[in-house]
Amino acid sequence: MRKVILYICMSLDGFIATEKDDISWLSLVEKEGEDYGYVEFTSQIDTYIVGRKTYEKVLGMINDFPQAKQYDCYVLSRQDMAEKEGITFYNGNIVELIDGLKKREGKNIYCDGGGEIVKLLMDHGLIDEYIISIIPTILGNGKRLFKGGTPPQNIKLISSKAYDTGLVQVRYQKTEPC
Amino acid sequence: MRKVILYICMSLDGFIATEKDDISWLSLVEKEGEDYGYVEFTSQIDTYIVGRKTYEKVLGMINDFPQAKQYDCYVLSRQDMAEKEGITFYNGNIVELIDGLKKREGKNIYCDGGGEIVKLLMDHGLIDEYIISIIPTILGNGKRLFKGGTPPQNIKLISSKAYDTGLVQVRYQKTEPC
Numbered sequence: 001m002r003k004v005i006l007y008i009c010m011s012l013d014g015f016i017a018t019e020k021d022d023i024s025w026l027s028l029v030e031k032e033g034e035d036y037g038y039v040e041f042t043s044q045i046d047t048y049i050v051g052r053k054t055y056e057k058v059l060g061m062i063n064d065f066p067q068a069k070q071y072d073c074y075v076l077s078r079q080d081m082a083e084k085e086g087i088t089f090y091n092g093n094i095v096e097l098i099d100g101l102k103k104r105e106g107k108n109i110y111c112d113g114g115g116e117i118v119k120l121l122m123d124h125g126l127i128d129e130y131i132i133s134i135i136p137t138i139l140g141n142g143k144r145l146f147k148g149g150t151p152p153q154n155i156k157l158i159s160s161k162a163y164d165t166g167l168v169q170v171r172y173q174k175t176e177p178c
Numbered sequence: 179m180r181k182v183i184l185y186i187c188m189s190l191d192g193f194i195a196t197e198k199d200d201i202s203w204l205s206l207v208e209k210e211g212e213d214y215g216y217v218e219f220t221s222q223i224d225t226y227i228v229g230r231k232t233y234e235k236v237l238g239m240i241n242d243f244p245q246a247k248q249y250d251c252y253v254l255s256r257q258d259m260a261e262k263e264g265i266t267f268y269n270g271n272i273v274e275l276i277d278g279l280k281k282r283e284g285k286n287i288y289c290d291g292g293g294e295i296v297k298l299l300m301d302h303g304l305i306d307e308y309i310i311s312i313i314p315t316i317l318g319n320g321k322r323l324f325k326g327g328t329p330p331q332n333i334k335l336i337s338s339k340a341y342d343t344g345l346v347q348v349r350y351q352k353t354e355p356c
Contacts (some may be wrong), residue, residue: 012308012333012350013324014192122318130190136350138324138331140300146191146316153316155190157344166335168348172190172314 002102003128004049004109006118007041008145009135015142016113021057025137029165036133036169045071046107049097051117052077052089071110076117098126115147122150129173130155136166180280181306182227182287184296185219186323187313193320194291199235203315207343214311214347223249224285229295230255230267249288254295276304293325300328307351308333314344 009026010016017023029036048071055075059065067073068086074097075081081089090097098121101109111121121127132145155172162168187204188194195201207214226249233253237243245251246264252275253259259267268275276299279287289299299305310323333350340346 012310012348013326014322122316132190134348136333136335138300138328138333140328140330141326144192144326148191148319148322150316150318152318155314155316157314157340157346160338160340160346162335162338168335168338168346170190170312170346 002047002104002106002108004098004111004121004126005041005045005129005131006111006113006121006127007038007131008111008113008118009133010145011135011137011139011142013138013140014144014146015139016115016145018139018142021143025139026135028137029133029135029163029167031165034163034165036163036167037131041131042070042110044108045110047072047074047101047109048112049074049076049109049117050112051075051114052079052081053116054112054114055087067112072106076120094120094126095124098124113145115144118145119147119150122146122153125151125153125174127153127174129158129171131169131171134168134170136168180225180282180284180286182276182289182299182304183219183223183307183309184289184291184299184305185216185309186289186291186296187311188323189313189315189317189320191316191318192322192324193317194293194323196317196320199321203317204313206315207311207313207341207345209343212341212343214341214345215309219309220248220288222286223288225250225252225279225287226290227252227254227287227295228290229253229292230257230259231294232290232292233265245290250284254298272298272304273302276302291323293322296323297325297328300324300331303329303331303352305331305352307336307349309347309349312346312348314346 158171336349
């Protein structure tokens with residue numbers, strides 16, 4: 001069965017961006033030749049889900065959205081969006097979207113945030129795996145990965161790996177309640 | 179120099195207790211003979227700082243506060259508190275308290291939370307080390323370890339260790355800004 005996998009970075013204090021959406025602190029762990037497993041991870045996915053704000057943030061930064069060319073790409077938005085090749089803007093029921101995707105053959109489904117989409121998926125227990133890279137910094141404030149207000153989720157550690165840059169990548173999978 | 183060390187557990191989503199102060203989920207990682215380094219850690223401390231709410235929570239649970247017999251014990255409180263042997267209730271300036279402790283000879287200083295005390299210490303850059311045990315659960319909601327609204331803190335990973343119960347313990351030390 002295809003899995004929905006959250007693959008994301010956060011600061012030790014749980015933020016994915018500053019209040020002003022700055023993510024330049026991610027450069028703390030930039031290292032020539034080190035991708036923290038990203039290429040291996042993306043080799044196992046063919047579908048990409050992201051929130052509108054994150055989508056617009058990427059577009060604003062690099063004037064492109066490369067995921068649209070690589071994956072079956074869904075941008076979740078409550079707003080009317082200008083059409084863009086390779087992207088489905090989705091304003092419907094999240095459970096139906098994920099159920100529909102899982103009924104089809106395919107690789108895993110990559111969720112790239114942000115916090116609102118993570119909350120939306122968690123509200124319905126739809127995240128199967130969490131791959132979280134903890135960046136060695138404390139931002140103090142900002143946009144949270146876990147916004148709170150979701151049901152509890154039972155998870156199990158799959159692996160944990162510390163890199164010499166100080167990044168710690170933890171992987172968990174959803175489990176059924178005991 | 180004596181260090182102020184935060185030693186605490188949190189859920190993957192950054193909570194130290196549920197909204198109703200439940201910490202029974204910590205039993206997820208209880209294992210005969212496994213203390214996750216606690217005895218070794220406490221062998222290097224002689225002073226203990228905790229917030230009033232956490233103090234009262236412990237008192238309410240076990241009708242005792244064993245730290246008062248083991249350590250030089252400070253409970254930070256803005257309220258008038260009933261005297262208790264071995265405990266200094268402190269309502270003064272946190273910077274003066276920590277500076278005063280550091281000027282004395284002694285072992286390290288253990289901060290046990292909760293979130294308000296962590297924020298207070300972080301507001302003044304007073305935490306020298308963070309030892310955080312990430313419990314393999316997502317609570318969804320509750321009392322946050324990092325409440326937000328503090329200045330950023332520069333930190334460096336010292337170590338990371340995964341246990342077979344799924345607990346991941348990460349250790350960081352404060353560094354100076356680059």
